[in-house]
Amino acid sequence: MKVRTMILAAALSLAPGLLNAQFDFTLFDKSFQIHSFASQGFAYSNDNNFLTMNTSKGSFAMTDGGVNISTQLTDKFRVGAQVYDRNVGQLGDWHPQLDWAYGDYRFKDWFGIRAGKVKTALGLYNDTQDAEALNTWALLPQSIYPLDLRSSTIAHTGGDVYGEIPLHKLGSVSYTAYYGARSFDKYGGTDYLAADQGIPIFHDSGKTRGIDMRWNTPVTGLMLGGSFADLSEDRNGEWTTCLQCTFSIPGAYYRQDAVPDYITSAYGDYLHGKWHFAGEFRREQQTFNITSAAFSGVFVYNGSNQSVFGSAAYRVSKLLELGAYNSRFYFDQPNNPANTASSHIFDQVATVRIDLKKWWSVKIEGHFMDGYGDVYSAHGFYTRSNLAGLKPKTNMLVVRTGWSF
Amino acid sequence: MKNSLKFLTAFVGIGIGSTVCAADVKIIANESVGATSISADELKGVFLATKTSLSDGSHVVPVLEKGGPAHEAFLKDYLGKTDSALETYYRSLVFTGKASMPKTLGADAEVVAYVAKTKGAIGYVGADAATEGVKTLEMK
Numbered sequence: 001m002k003v004r005t006m007i008l009a010a011a012l013s014l015a016p017g018l019l020n021a022q023f024d025f026t027l028f029d030k031s032f033q034i035h036s037f038a039s040q041g042f043a044y045s046n047d048n049n050f051l052t053m054n055t056s057k058g059s060f061a062m063t064d065g066g067v068n069i070s071t072q073l074t075d076k077f078r079v080g081a082q083v084y085d086r087n088v089g090q091l092g093d094w095h096p097q098l099d100w101a102y103g104d105y106r107f108k109d110w111f112g113i114r115a116g117k118v119k120t121a122l123g124l125y126n127d128t129q130d131a132e133a134l135n136t137w138a139l140l141p142q143s144i145y146p147l148d149l150r151s152s153t154i155a156h157t158g159g160d161v162y163g164e165i166p167l168h169k170l171g172s173v174s175y176t177a178y179y180g181a182r183s184f185d186k187y188g189g190t191d192y193l194a195a196d197q198g199i200p201i202f203h204d205s206g207k208t209r210g211i212d213m214r215w216n217t218p219v220t221g222l223m224l225g226g227s228f229a230d231l232s233e234d235r236n237g238e239w240t241t242c243l244q245c246t247f248s249i250p251g252a253y254y255r256q257d258a259v260p261d262y263i264t265s266a267y268g269d270y271l272h273g274k275w276h277f278a279g280e281f282r283r284e285q286q287t288f289n290i291t292s293a294a295f296s297g298v299f300v301y302n303g304s305n306q307s308v309f310g311s312a313a314y315r316v317s318k319l320l321e322l323g324a325y326n327s328r329f330y331f332d333q334p335n336n337p338a339n340t341a342s343s344h345i346f347d348q349v350a351t352v353r354i355d356l357k358k359w360w361s362v363k364i365e366g367h368f369m370d371g372y373g374d375v376y377s378a379h380g381f382y383t384r385s386n387l388a389g390l391k392p393k394t395n396m397l398v399v400r401t402g403w404s405f
Numbered sequence: 406m407k408n409s410l411k412f413l414t415a416f417v418g419i420g421i422g423s424t425v426c427a428a429d430v431k432i433i434a435n436e437s438v439g440a441t442s443i444s445a446d447e448l449k450g451v452f453l454a455t456k457t458s459l460s461d462g463s464h465v466v467p468v469l470e471k472g473g474p475a476h477e478a479f480l481k482d483y484l485g486k487t488d489s490a491l492e493t494y495y496r497s498l499v500f501t502g503k504a505s506m507p508k509t510l511g512a513d514a515e516v517v518a519y520v521a522k523t524k525g526a527i528g529y530v531g532a533d534a535a536t537e538g539v540k541t542l543e544m545k
Contacts, residue, residue, distance in 0.1 A: 033506060035499050070505060075457070075464040075525075080502040100502050109456045119501045131500040134493050164455040166446060174455065220485040271490055315489070358492065404496060 023405075030071050038065030039132045039402035041088075048372060048394045049385040051147055052089030052192065055396060062400070063087050066099055066130060079103045084130055089385065091148055093187040099130070100155055110163040117157045117183075121176040121212035122227045123265040124280050126153055133404035136276070136353050138365040141309035141327035143345065144265075144282050146379050148189030153229065153263070156180030156208050171216045179209040182231065189378040196383040198242025199254060206233035206258065221271035228265075233258035239294070252294035256301075261286045274315040276323075282307045303333040313351075321353040331374045341392035344371040345379055362401045369394040429532035430475045430482070433517065433539040437524045438463045442543040448483050451527060453494065454504040468516055468528035469509045475531040 023034040041062030045055035053059035063086065070080025081101035086092035102116025119127035128134050129145050139147065158180020166172045184190070184204040194201045210229035217224060235256040239249045267280035288301040307330070313323030327347040337343065351365040372381040372390045381390055432443060439461040443451075450456030452467045459465055470476040472488070480486055486494065498504040508526075510516050513534035520526040521538035530536065 033499075035496075035506065037500060066500065068500065068502065070499075070502060072505060078502075078505070082500070082502065102502060104502070106457060109450070109458065127501045128497045131496065134497050134500070164450070166450075168446070172446075172450075172455070271486065274487075276490075315487070318489070355489075404500075 030073060032069060032071045034067065034069050035405055036065065036067040037131045037133055037402065037404035039063070039400055041138060041398060041400035043396060043398045045394050045396035047391040048381060049089075050380050050394065050396060052091055052189075052382055052385050054089070054385070059089065061087060061089050064092070064130065064132075068099075076107065077103065077105045086130075088147055090192065091188060092185075095187055097183075097185070108163070110165050112162050114160040114162065115158075117155055118160050118178065118180070119155050120153055120178060120208065120210070120229070121160070121162075122153055122210065122229055122263065123212075123282060124225070124267045124269060124278060129154075131404060132363075132400060132402045133359075133361060136311075136313040136321055136323040136363075137325065137349070137351055138363040138398040138400035139349075139367070141280075141307075141311070141325055141349075142347060142380055143307035143309055143327040143329035144280055146189065148192070148378055148380060148382075151183055151185030151188045152190060153182075153208070153231075155183045157183070169218060171218045174214045174216065175211065177211045180207065182206040182208045182233070189382070192382055192384060193378045194237065196242070198240050198248045198250075200237050200240060201235055202237045204233065204235045206231060208232075210263075223269045225268070226266045227263070229263040231258060231261040231263065233261060233288075239292075249292070249294040252292050254290060254292040254294075257289045259287050259289050276313045276315070277311065279310040280308065303331070305332065306330045313353075319355055321355070323351045323353065325349050325351075329373060329379055331379075333374055341371040341390070342374045345373045345381075346370040359405050360401070360403050363399070365398045365400070367394070367396040367398065369396070430479050430529045431532055431534065431536060432527070432529050432542040432544065433520050433536050434465070434527045434542050435520050435522075435524055436538075436540055438465060438527065438540065438542075440542065441540070442545045443527075444545040445483060448544075449485075452484055452507075454498055454507075464525045465527045466523070466525045467507045468519055468523075468526050469507055470513070470516055470529070471509050471511050473512070473531075475513065475529060475534075479529045 025032050042060050043053055043055045043062060044058040047056060049055050053061050066082050066084040068080055068082035072078045082099040083096050084099035085096040087094045098117060100117050100119050102114050102118050104114045106112035121127055125140055125145055129140055156178060160176050160178045162176040164172050164174040191201050208229055208231045212227040214223055214225035237254055239252045241250045242248055262285045265280060265282040270277040283306050285304045290299040290301060309325055309327040311325035313321055315321045329345040331343055348368045349365060351363055354362045370393055373379045440459045440463055447456060447459060451465055457464060480488060480491060495506055499506050510519055513530040516528045516530050517536055517539055520528045
């Protein structure tokens with residue numbers, strides 16, 4: 001089954017590549033487009049294993065890809081869908097997902113509606129994070145866009161209202177407001193973290209609503225934006241025995257409700273000639289009510305985290321781009337000592353991107369990480385991949401090649 | 406000395422001439438487009454897929470050139486993006502389902518022919534290009 005899935009994913013990703021172009025065709029007088037992207041990476045770290053890969057021995061388990069089809073049915077109505085699949089360490093595990101599938105009706109340029117499964121507009125890169133060709137980096141700043149936790153905010157099944165409002169000499173403002181059911185991934189970091197703590201998740205569901213606004217300023221190339229998301233979650237499962245557990249009631253049912261989980265984000269992007277600067281600050285406040293038949297009352301968990309990154313990239317030539325970013329993740333939780341390796345992950349990164357073709361790039365990237373975050377924070381470091389414990393510093397080389405058509 | 410000055414004048418003249426020529430593009434549209442003029446903001450919106458109609462209500466679809474002086478000048482003067490940045494921008498729309506990849510054609514003549522036969526099409530060509538069968542939009 002796994003082999004079949006892998007072959008299918010590879011075929012879907014590479015088919016347009018073999019054609020060396022996007023694939024267009026006409027059916028019932030309508031023009032359809034098929035696009036795809038795929039990437040393969042290699043990661044090698046000195047000590048800690050990262051993103052559930054066996055990076056300390058060098059790992060090629062870093063593959064992903066997507067393929068989409070879309071058409072414009074009328075001047076105002078378009079439909080499309082995309083399938084995405086990945087195998088990054090144990091993340092994704094070659095289980096294809098419907099990434100997005102929706103109808104989009106644009107009444108006016110300042111007002112449109114999307115309905116279906118829609119990528120969530122949150123911060124600079126949330127909705128585009130999977131297509132690595134769109135960025136300079138082999139890995140996006142993991143403080144804000146952790147590969148392992150992508151599913152918790154990546155898309156919602158519901159709807160968006162969106163549009164762009166001209167401000168004349170002040171540029172324009174584009175907005176997206178949304179509401180819908182969250183997507184969860186049982187092959188993602190949240191489930192692995194819970195399982196490692198001896199509280200595997202049987203069921204997870206929740207809603208999300210939020211707004212994203214972007215000001216395309218009158219300064220050419222400068223965009224400033226902000227996002228807010230209100231997330232709810234209803235999770236249940238059962239305690240199991242676990243070697244790393246600090247607390248366990250094997251066999252006891254538990255339920256965990258997010259009341260609430262807020263994400264706020266402020267960001268900017270500036271493209272000036274051959275330079276590209278970007279930055280984002282994000283804060284997440286989480287409160288969970290945990291109930292169980294094993295104890296009376298409600299256990300309230302309060303945690304928050306702040307993340308920030310700043311990046312600069314310079315396009316040396318058509319072939320070569322150089323870049324660097326500094327990414328910082330701070331995790332606050334009452335039981336977690338401050339200013340230790342478990343309260344933060346700082347990542348300094350330098351990247352060389354080589355564009356061999358318009359559709360094919362290779363990235364070579366060095367990560368110099370300080371800290372590994374908390375047992376409750378996930379963000380790359382998991383007990384299951386680091387059974388001997390975590391060291392405070394991690395240096396890692398990532399080489400990633402990607403295709404997109 | 407005189408010869409040097411003549412050479413310098415000629416060199417600068419060529420430079421200025423090239424700049425003027427590169428920056429001089431015509432905006433063309435299919436005859437179905439009602440508007441006779443377009444603002445720089447509208448043009449940017451159309452080619453960045455945030456705008457699908459002009460002020461007169463005409464639905465428009467952008468057409469790009471693959472490269473060349475008209476393309477470079479258009480990107481610089483109206484979109485403020487490099488070719489690779491524009492490509493990345495379009496891909497970000499395509500991979501989130503927000504827009505289709507616009508039609509890209511090789512040369513002025515191809516763009517003119519495509520715009521002439523495609524309802525709502527809007528494109529750009531070099532100032533010297535023959536534009537039979539299409540309307541030229543004035544910049545507001």
